[in-house]
Amino acid sequence: MDQINCNNIKILYENEKPMDFEIKKMKSRTVTLIAAASKNNALGYKNELIWNIKEDLKRFKRLTIGHSIIMGRKTFESMPRALPGRKNIVLTRNIDFKAKDALIALDINEALKLTEKDDQPFVIGGGQIYSLFMEIGDRIELTRIHHEFKADTFFPKINLKIWRKVFEKHNSATQEQPLSYSFIRYEKIKKI
């Protein structure tokens, strides 16, 4: 089916779903997944974060401030409130879900549409939402904690045939912060 709609210059080619079109239309920007994961890819346990690394929280704020942030309903509910200075977008399949100071998106396409004026939207978790966005994400800002933790939510495996490490900064354990961790940036080198 070829569909041409001249009013909004929308052209859909054979086998192209509307969602593919929305993603292509916005390809001049960078969709970044930002996460902190342990050596065993742990992200969270019982709907809470596992560690508290001040420098990581500062970095998270510095990178995301002023931008759109997309998160899953469970992550939103794990936070005391919407994050200030950012456009909070919550993904849920529940049409009745209400979130104070946040916008609701019922699918990935709706979430992306809400970020279309932002050239660097962020996906901030949790596990389900990272997995959902691995295919269309362009960059991963990962804080890798060099320890193993018990968890019930995990970051998806990073396939090094698809992602290339372009930056890494190691932070050794200190008396104040007994966990060692690295800030790592991956860029997508190949479409999935």
Ligand SMILES: NC(=O)c1ccc[n+]([C@@H]2O[C@H](COP(=O)([O-])OP(=O)(O)OC[C@H]3O[C@@H](n4cnc5c(N)ncnc54)[C@H](OP(=O)(O)O)[C@@H]3O)[C@@H](O)[C@H]2O)c1
């Ligand atoms: N370490 C980190 O960097 C980090 C970052 C963020 C979160 N976390 C942790 O991760 C855990 C939460 O992650 P999680 O995987 O359990 O949940 P989540 O990804 O935060 O949210 C899952 C929810 O998102 C909605 N959802 C999922 N796929 C969807 C889709 N295709 N369309 C529309 N809605 C969709 C569903 O909401 P409904 O059920 O309402 O339909 C689903 O229950 C917590 O422990 C949190 O502390 C860690």
